[in-house]
Amino acid sequence: MNNLKLFCSLFLVCCAAIGIGFYLGTSFLSNDEKALISYVIACVLAYVLYCISGQAKHEEIEKWSDEDDR
Numbered sequence: 001m002n003n004l005k006l007f008c009s010l011f012l013v014c015c016a017a018i019g020i021g022f023y024l025g026t027s028f029l030s031n032d033e034k035a036l037i038s039y040v041i042a043c044v045l046a047y048v049l050y051c052i053s054g055q056a057k058h059e060e061i062e063k064w065s066d067e068d069d070r
Contacts, residue, residue: 009052017045 020041024034 006052010049013045013048013052017041 021038024037024041027034029037
């Protein structure tokens with residue numbers, strides 16, 4: 001993944017986290033429900049970021065191995 005795509009992916013995930021957090025803050029849920037939903041969303045977003053960074057690492061390793069083959 002080139003740097004621009006990686007940056008855009010991370011930016012979109014951060015914007016989604018901010019939007020969801022704002023929505024939860026203004027919702028009429030109890031504090032316990034807000035905490036649980038926030039925790040679940042944080043876990044999902046952390047996994048998405050892990051997958052994005054893992055894909056970037058995988059493609060970087062492939063790029064270096066292709067250069068070594070030359």
